[in-house]
Amino acid sequence: ETGVTQSPTHLIKTRGQQVTLRCSSQSGHNTVSWYQQALGQGPQFIFQYYREEENGRGNFPPRFSGLQFPNYSSELNVNALELDDSALYLCASRVGAGPGYTFGSGTRLTVV
Amino acid sequence: QQQVKQSPQSLIVQKGGISIINCAYENTAFDYFPWYQQFPGKGPALLIAIRPDVSEKKEGRFTISFNKSAKQFSLHIMDSQPGDSATYFCAATQETSGSRLTFGEGTQLTVNP
Numbered sequence: 001e002t003g004v005t006q007s008p009t010h011l012i013k014t015r016g017q018q019v020t021l022r023c024s025s026q027s028g029h030n031t032v033s034w035y036q037q038a039l040g041q042g043p044q045f046i047f048q049y050y051r052e053e054e055n056g057r058g059n060f061p062p063r064f065s066g067l068q069f070p071n072y073s074s075e076l077n078v079n080a081l082e083l084d085d086s087a088l089y090l091c092a093s094r095v096g097a098g099p100g101y102t103f104g105s106g107t108r109l110t111v112v
Numbered sequence: 113q114q115q116v117k118q119s120p121q122s123l124i125v126q127k128g129g130i131s132i133i134n135c136a137y138e139n140t141a142f143d144y145f146p147w148y149q150q151f152p153g154k155g156p157a158l159l160i161a162i163r164p165d166v167s168e169k170k171e172g173r174f175t176i177s178f179n180k181s182a183k184q185f186s187l188h189i190m191d192s193q194p195g196d197s198a199t200y201f202c203a204a205t206q207e208t209s210g211s212r213l214t215f216g217e218g219t220q221l222t223v224n225p
Binding site for chain 1: 156
């Protein structure tokens with residue numbers, strides 16, 4: 001097991017709705033990143049949090065937001081869902097600044 | 113903007129053969145190049161990684177070859193097995209910028225028995 005748990009595993013939402021995805025990282029993993037993986041594509045970096053503060057963001061609009069909590073859990077929030085938001089959302093965590101990420105199994109979001 | 117290009121998109125190899133996947137990058141500031149293996153329904157798992165100060169790294173049946181001047185790197189899977197059938201992603205990152213990963217498009221590898 002990876003030690004990074006994501007919930008829910010699958011989710012269906014209607015266009016225009018809001019969604020919250022959750023991630024529970026291993027103890028001590030104070031850096032968490034979120035990625036969007038469209039079908040048949042490589043993961044795309046959304047943003048990263050270090051010690052509860054955002055410290056990097058990819059090319060995603062502000063309706064994608066996040067939070068990181070002191071207990072090594074984190075959330076990805078997406079407002080005003082669009083059909084193109086349908087994807088696998090991956091959470092990845094690591095200790096400190098090293099590049100050795102551990103990925104969760106993801107949340108499959110379908111927007112209809 | 114695609115900064116890491118991966119080929120081929122799909123690859124079929126016979127059991128015992130060699131699988132080769134290639135990647136090219138644009139950003140010369142990248143300083144860490146990992147390969148990830150992803151099975152259906154799972155997240156990517158780190159397979160092997162290399163830094164640009166070495167030209168080759170081997171771990172078991174998996175070898176990364178790195179050509180800094182050409183800005184290319186490749187994954188070689190020796191003695192490929194049906195259990196290696198998965199999607200493989202190359203990636204690149206710059207540790208000084210927070211180590212966000214830039215992924216290639218992926219290669220779906222099928223190893224026939």
